[in-house]
Every structure is written in C-alpha cells, then in structure tokens.
Amino acid sequence: MGFISALTEKPWLAQGAGFGVGQVHVIDDETLSETKSIALKIFLGVVSVFFSLFIITFLARSQYPDFQALSGNVLQPFYNTRQLWLNTAFLFASSVCLQLAWLNVKREPAKPRLRYLWLAGLFGLQFLLAQLFLWRTMYGLGFYVSSNPANSYFYLFTGLHGLHLLGGLFVLCKAGVAYLRQGSDKQLRTGIRLCAIYWHYLFIVWLILFGLLVSSPETYKTLAALCGY
C-alpha cells in the first residue's frame, strides 16, 4: 500500500533529509530503461482507453437494426475464420520471438537476441501485409467501408491496430539499427524490453478485436446489455 501510505504522510512534521520513497537520483542505464518502461505502461493505459471507447461505441452501434454482423450467416465473410486465424498466428509468432529476445537479453553474445528481434519484425510485417490482404479480400467481396457499420468498424479496428503495430516496428528497427551501426547494446536491450511489452499488449488487443469481429449478433446483444444498452 505504498501509494496510500505516501498520501497519508504528514509533511508539516519534521523529518530528516532524504526521507521518503520512490526517488531516482542516478540516471544510469538500468533506471533509464525502467523509466521508459513506466512511460510505456502509462501509454498503454492511454491506448487501452482509446480502444475501449471504440469497442463501447461498437457495442452500442451493433444494437441498431441496420447493423449486419460480419459473422452473422454463411454469406458473411467471417463465417469462415481461417484467414483471421492465419493472421493471428503471424502476430503470435512475432510476440513469441520478442519474448525469446527478452529471455536472451542478458546473455552474451548479443547475436541471438538480435536475430529474434529481426524475426519478430519480419513476422510483424507479415501480419500487417496479411491484414492488408484481408482488406483487399473484403473489398473484393463488396464489403465496402461505408456499406454497413459492421464493415466500417472492421476497417477502423484493423487500421488503427495496424498503425499502432507500425509505430512499434519503427521503434524495433531503430533499436536494431542502433546496434548494427553503433554497437549500442544498451539501446538494443531497452528496445527489446519495450517492444516485448508493447507486442504482447497489441497481441491481446488483437485477440479482443478478433473475438469481437467474429462474434454472433446474440453475443453483441448480451455484451451491449451488460454495458447498459
């Protein structure tokens, strides 16, 4: 209960110098990496609010009569979820590679973790390309962005999730390139730490979005009722 006890401190009473908890005085690699990971976690909180709000509007919108769920019947594209599972596998592989890189983060030499990092990047890129392919398939089948709100949400969800992953790929490449160019192992380690957290998070977000996109109208109805609609 550190935070509560911190908030009940009586600062007007005399205490010695350096009294208290939670300060950072030495900005070494370890603390800098820790600070970045704290900032990343706060950022993930912000992203969670962002996606949660989209999901709530999705559930509300799903209760209007014109909403045609993408997995509602055999004519709908997500009645068969094979392509989506394949894409999920790419992202999962990417996440696993980063976890392996993280497990190797303190071992010498640095090569294995770098290899896992690049592999994760490749799988991530593959996921993005596969998502683009999915867009093309949907478009080819006549599921345009404005023809139904369910389609609109499909493009919105996958697009925003993809943009987040693209941002992650940028950071991942930066860490890898910094190592190759300057031999900066500390940047590589911090990069792996941050990317691993971010990738696992994005994988979970994708699973939620995936589940939402392939659910039945009855599931939407139940979830929307739970949200008060």
Place this chain on the structure above:
Amino acid sequence: MSYQTITDQPELLDHGPSSFIGKYIWSQDHKVIAIQYATTAIFVGLVALVLSGLMRLQLGFPNTFDFIDPSNYLQFVTMHGIIMVIYLLTALLLGGFGNYLIPLMIGARDMVFPFLNMLSYWIYLLSVIILMASFFVPGGPTGAGWTLYPPQAILPGTPGHDWGIILMLVSLGVFIVAFTMGGLNYVTTILQARAKGMTLMRMPLSVWGIFIATILGLLAFPALLVSAIMMMFDKLLGTSFFMPAIVSLGEQLGHAGGSPVLFQHLFWFFGHPEVYIVALPAFGMVSDVLSVHARKSIFGYRMMVWAIVAIGFLSFVVWAHHMYVSGMNPAFGFFFATTTLIIAVPTALKVYNWVLTLWRGNIHLTVPMLFSIGFIFTFTHGGLTGLFLGNVVIDLPLSDTYFVVAHFHMVMGVSPIMVLFAAIYHWFPLISGKMLHTGLGKFHFWVTFLGTYAIYLPMHYLGFLGVPRRYFANSGTEFIPESAQSLNASITVSAIIVGLVQLVFIYNVILTLRKGKAAGANPWNAASLEWQTPQVPPVHGNWGNKLPLVYRWAYEYCPPGVKDDFVPQNIPPEDLIKSDDER
C-alpha cells in the same frame, strides 16, 4: 540507491544548448519549451479574444457591423470556444506552466524525456497552424459550435462544413498526439525524477494539480480522438457512425442508422474532465501563490491533495450533466445530478482552505495576490451557479441560455485566467529575472476583475429572462424586453474595455523585458524549491553541480524560533539562523 550528482554523468547533459538555434528553437530544455508553449498559446488566445470582441460587437450593437453575418458569427463562436479551452488554457497551463514548474519544483534537471518534450511542442505548433489555416480555406473555419455536434457539423448549411470541419478534426487529432507526448513526460518525471527527500506529500500543490490534471488529460483526450476519427470517417468515407438517415437541403443522403447522441457521450466524456484539466493546475498554482503572499502555510495540505485526487476521479462520472436536454433515462439523470453535486464537496473544501490560509495571515496585496483573491471570488460565483445547473429540473429551462454562458465563463474562463495572471506575475521574476511593473499590474487587475463582473453578472440575468445563446440576433422576440438589449450593449462595452486592458499587460511584459529592474533571487521569499536554484533565472540543468536535498515541505512559513519568516525546502536544519528570542 546511492546519491550521486549528475555531473558525474556528463553525457546525460548532451542535449544542452550550444547555438542560438539549439538554445531557442530546437531546444530540449524544459524552460525554453515552456516559454515556446506559453508564447504560442498566448498568441492564439489573443486571436480568440479578438473573435469574442467581434461576437460582442454584433450582440451589443446589432445591424451596425456589415462585415459580421450569421455565418461569420457562428464561426467566431466556435473558434473562440475551442481555442480558449484547448489551445490556450490546456496548452498554457500544462505545456507552459507544467513544463516550467515540474522539474524545478521537484528538484530535477529536466523532464525525463527531453527529446519527446521538444517534439510535443512542435507538434502542438503544427496543430495550431492547421487550426489557423482553417481561416483561409474556402468556406472558412467550422461554425458548428465548439462541441462540433453531428449531424449538423458536417452537413451543408453549417458554415465551414467542408474544409473547416476537416481541418478542425485533424488539428484536434494532432493536438492530442502532442498532449500525449507531453503528458507522458510530466507524469513519468514526477514519478521518477524527484530529488532526494521530495516525497509525494512534500510536493507543492502546483505539481499535484498538474500531475492529476495530466492523468485526466491522458485518459480523457482519447475520447475526443475517438470521436474525431469516427466523425472524419462519416465526413470523408460516408460511414454512419454518428449520422442518422437524413434529408439535407432537400436531398436524401447516403447515411443511415447512426447515433448523434453517441457522439455527445464521447465528446462529454472528454469535455467534462477537460474542465478539471484546466481547473486542477489552476487550483494548485493559486494555493502556492496564496500561501507565499500570505506568509502562511497552506491550510489543510493533505485535504487539498486528497481533494485534487477526488475531484479528478469524480470528473469522469459526471459527463452526462451536459446532456440533460438531449434526453436520457430518468435514473441516469438522477445519477449524474447526484455525482455532479457530490463534486461540489471537495471543491468547496478547497475554497474554504484558501480562505482559511488567508485568515490571520500576513497578507501582502501584491499583484499575484490580488489576482489570487480575485480568483476566489470568481470561482465561488461560477461554482455556485454550477449547483443550479447540475440539477436536472433547473437545468432544463436554463439550458442554452446566457445563464449557462455566464456560468462556464466565470468558472472555467475567468477563474483559470485569473490564476494564470497570478502565476505569470508571481513566477515572472524567476523566468526572466525581472519584476513586472506593480502599478501597471494593479491597473490590469482591477479593470480585469471588475470588468469581468460587469460582463458576466448581467449575463446571468439575461439567462433568467430566457435569452438564448449562440443566436446571431434576437430581434422580434417578444419575451425578451427592450432593456435586455441595453444590457447587451453595456456587456459589450465592458468586454471591449477588458479586452483592451490586456494590451496593458502585454505592454508591461515588453517594457519589463527591455527596461525592467532586476528582481534578484527569490524576491517573494518563497520556500518552494524552484526559487532556490543557484542562478536566477535558472540555467540549463537547473541545479549547478549538485542536485538539491529536500528537508521539508514547500510551505514552511513563519516557523517558531527561526529568524526569517520562511524556510526553503533545501536548507538543512543545522543551517537555520535562529531568531533573537531563541538565542
């Protein structure tokens, strides 16, 4: 973790300025970034002030100014509102004062991510440029009202329904990216970079206010981003997130089934916390100014912190009180009315504590103190009318009248501005090393303070009469008496005077920067850490060779047995000079 000065790690100061451009343009120093933020925010604020002057000219003297037509008028209303709330107040309080004060007040050398901090400012500037560009596109800026409600915001018939609204939504998106970068920095810096001894409960209330307001911003701005993205889809791609089936100018549009009320929920889920994103830093800063100029510890420090946290939490569960007239389940109305009234408890607690800080204090009626006391008045008045509007049955008849305009201008327009002026007069000697002219400052205060009352008190009465807000003209409306027009004229005259007197303030700043007398170190004898830097104004790195050690809280005024009437946070107990009695 052992204590070590940062000079042992010189590579960490590698973002130090080396050239003019590095020092003042692409600077990563929090103080320079703060000034960049503040200057930009004040500039757009002046644009918004001019827009409000134009609106008032039309309202006070209808049929007089040919260059103001109904479309222009709505554009002025919209741009005035959005600029003031987001691009001025949020940016100046958090980007300006947040950036300047956080590292200095907690004893850090800079923000923890200086590069991100610099990026935050430049992206903010980009958002301002995009917003200002909307004045120059075909159709002009959007005139949808600052709440940008669909469906009318994106349909023909509303001024700026084409490029205006698109640029507005893009600009808001860019602003939110900038804010998130800054916000992550503020929160992480406060959590991670406090000096040794600076516990959470030894932080000045300014830092607490900025800290909680930043968290609110990080959690609330995504709602605005979500609604902006979805409205952009509706506008550009023809989706129907918010757009119902609608006939516009005799033509059936392709939209169907969307919910405009959904947008309102999203908007106000951002919009209400936004009030506190502006108010909480102001609450914090005014507490510090009052304490310093009354030479007294802030009354009820812990309660003040808890109240800030409680208000922050409650601000997320009151949003639908902005939507009583949109219609909702009566049980929801009851819920939101109750939470709205509950939020008055911690807020009132803060007002009592400010007054009790003054009680039997050694009050110095300096310019910052005058503005702070002025704030207590304006905030109390604005807050009390909030209690009226928080009740469903009272809100319904008063909604969309000038009563609402008067209420929110008093509580989140005038009040934060009073604190901003208090803060500028108070911290100007630290920022520039020079003291603003007191006589001009007092003139500025009295005209602003009395002038705002001359503007907004009669507006409450206009609201009771039922005069609707946002209307270009009220002619031919039988229930509005002739005298209401005279009142409108007098409000306009007051508004013009208050607007013009801000030029005196700008003149004072320019005059002081050029010819002002040196303020010296710590001219107000303040105990908090930002005044204890080795150089004034503080130089890059803030603290010279050694980071400060913190021994006490920021409100040690008139302690018994000590010669001076204040004890800085970083003076060791053994170095205190005892009073004559003690010797």
